[in-house]
Amino acid sequence: MKIVIRQASLSDLSEVSRLFNEYRMFYGQHSDLEACTCFIQERIRNNESLIFIAEWKEQRRESLAAATVMDEKEHESAITAVGLVQIYPSFSSVSMGPIWIINDLYVDSYYRQQGIGRKLMQAVMKQAKEHQIVRITLSTALSNERAQALYTSEGYTQDLSFMYYECNV
Numbered sequence: 001m002k003i004v005i006r007q008a009s010l011s012d013l014s015e016v017s018r019l020f021n022e023y024r025m026f027y028g029q030h031s032d033l034e035a036c037t038c039f040i041q042e043r044i045r046n047n048e049s050l051i052f053i054a055e056w057k058e059q060r061r062e063s064l065a066a067a068t069v070m071d072e073k074e075h076e077s078a079i080t081a082v083g084l085v086q087i088y089p090s091f092s093s094v095s096m097g098p099i100w101i102i103n104d105l106y107v108d109s110y111y112r113q114q115g116i117g118r119k120l121m122q123a124v125m126k127q128a129k130e131h132q133i134v135r136i137t138l139s140t141a142l143s144n145e146r147a148q149a150l151y152t153s154e155g156y157t158q159d160l161s162f163m164y165y166e167c168n169v
Helices: 010-026 033-045 061-067 072-077 116-130 145-153
Strands: 003-007 050-056 081-092 097-107 135-138
Touching (some): 003 116, 010 033, 010 081, 010 097, 033 050, 050 116, 081 116, 116 145
Parallel strands (some): 097 135
Antiparallel strands (some): 081 097
């Protein structure tokens, strides 16, 4: 298996949108590929987010075949992008510097437990250091213990200093 992490562009729109739709469904939203495509396209076009994708560069027919039944044509075009991370740039007033907010991290269910999420997180950290980002923040569902374990193992700590609030508009 060879996983390649790279920044997504508009040419990756269909794969990124598919993964983003799956991510949203993971969090209980209804499937809406068309809306996901519009949302991702707008983020990329307006340079409002930074998206990295994980690509599976060595197709493993046996692992895909075991996971789901598909014909040859479907298999050839099946999963190219197997994971994504979407980052929203922002700033810290107190630190007076740029920060990144990891808003979305998702790995296709057939490819989990193979280190892909970790590779995505490490790619974000590498890029953050290169761009002199002061801090990376993220949040996850209280019930998402796998993600919490990954974040902790990559050096992220739970914020115990601040309480976060939100208000739907």
